Amino acid sequence: MPSSLRNKLNSGMEEIMKLRLTNIRIIKLVAALLIISIILSCSGESKIEKDEAMIKELFPDEIDGWKPAGDFETYDREGIFTYIDGAGEVYRMYDFREVWVRHYEKEDAPSITVEIFDMGKSEDAYGVFQHASQGGDAGIGQDSEFNGGLLSFWQDRYYVTLLPQKLTEETEPAVLNAGQEISRRIGDTGRLPEIVSYMPEEHRIQSSLKFFHLHTSLNYHYYLASENILNLNENVNAALAVYEPDRAYLVLIAFPSAEEAKVARSSFISAYIPEAREEGFYEIQSDSWTAIERSGRYLVAVFDAGSKQRCLDLINDVKENLMQ
Numbered sequence: 096m097p098s099s100l101r102n103k104l105n106s107g108m109e110e111i112m113k114l115r116l117t118n119i120r121i122i123k124l125v126a127a128l129l130i131i132s133i134i135l136s137c138s139g140e141s142k143i144e145k146d147e148a149m150i151k152e153l154f155p156d157e158i159d160g161w162k163p164a165g166d167f168e169t170y171d172r173e174g175i176f177t178y179i180d181g182a183g184e185v186y187r188m189y190d191f192r193e194v195w196v197r198h199y200e201k202e203d204a205p206s207i208t209v210e211i212f213d214m215g216k217s218e219d220a221y222g223v224f225q226h227a228s229q230g231g232d233a234g235i236g237q238d239s240e241f242n243g244g245l246l247s248f249w250q251d252r253y254y255v256t257l258l259p260q261k262l263t264e265e266t267e268p269a270v271l272n273a274g275q276e277i278s279r280r281i282g283d284t285g286r287l288p289e290i291v292s293y294m295p296e297e298h299r300i301q302s303s304l305k306f307f308h309l310h311t312s313l314n315y316h317y318y319l320a321s322e323n324i325l326n327l328n329e330n331v332n333a334a335l336a337v338y339e340p341d342r343a344y345l346v347l348i349a350f351p352s353a354e355e356a357k358v359a360r361s362s363f364i365s366a367y368i369p370e371a372r373e374e375g376f377y378e379i380q381s382d383s384w385t386a387i388e389r390s391g392r393y394l395v396a397v398f399d400a401g402s403k404q405r406c407l408d409l410i411n412d413v414k415e416n417l418m419q
Contacts, residue, residue: 291334
């Protein structure tokens with residue numbers, strides 16, 4: 096057989112083998128996908144259904160004689176306004192997914208409402224809890240408060256509230272017992288936002304520590320401007336706290352990159368303290384200083400400080416923590 100013909104035959108056989116191998120791989124892939132599909136269909140539950148079942152399991156079957164009245168109520172990011180008119184935006188400032196609500200009733204006793212907010216991640220559960228925190232600890236979950244009859248706490252990715260229609264000698268222990276039971280059912284704990292660990296502890300008003308992402312949150316705790324002059328967004332983590340003796344506000348912001356922090360600093364100076372120029376320190380009025388400084392991808396801002404040196408001290412405290 097001529098060599099040229101032999102080469103053509105060999106080449107043809109190689110192509111046939113390649114096609115056969117390709118077909119075998121396709122058949123195996125299709126079979127694997129089919130098996131996965133069968134397994135998923137046999138499970139009978141989608142991820143959403145499993146998540147719903149898991150959240151339902153967090154609610155007590157009974158609260159010291161109070162029994163569930165009616166079915167669960169659920170509200171997502173859009174429906175939250177239907178349930179909490181005017182206050183729904185607070186939750187939407189974070190990675191809020193949905194809230195599950197159940198009412199409990201007992202004859203001749205005030206009703207008790209239990210709300211479990213799925214905040215998406217533990218950092219945002221902490222953030223929404225701290226948003227209106229007044230201090231105090233009820234010893235439930237990772238942090239908790241019991242004020243005016245309202246028990247609130249956060250644990251893992253959940254923010255939980257329990258509110259009796261009326262606070263009585265009977266409803267108070269029932270609410271606290273139910274909170275402990277929900278905490279036990281959640282089981283897991285979540286991590287704190289890393290950025291809050293960089294906020295100095297000395298002279299800090301404890302209940303003033305806040306964690307947030309958006310400029311609307313910042314304005315709630317310290318009104319800065321109607322415009323977003325610090326370029327805050329969902330991908331930015333920020334912390335705020337108030338410090339004695341001058342009640343100076345300290346804000347620490349972590350941007351995804353140093354360049355974004357640099358742009359935000361320039362935006363702030365241009366809009367808020369243009370007289371400061373690049374130095375970043377300015378006396379807004381007598382004994383009331385504002386300052387802003389960048390450290391890598393972090394911005395440190397001080398408001399209402401009693402002196403320029405006070406600004407420097409707070410900024411240096413944060414920078415020392417960032418280097419640890």
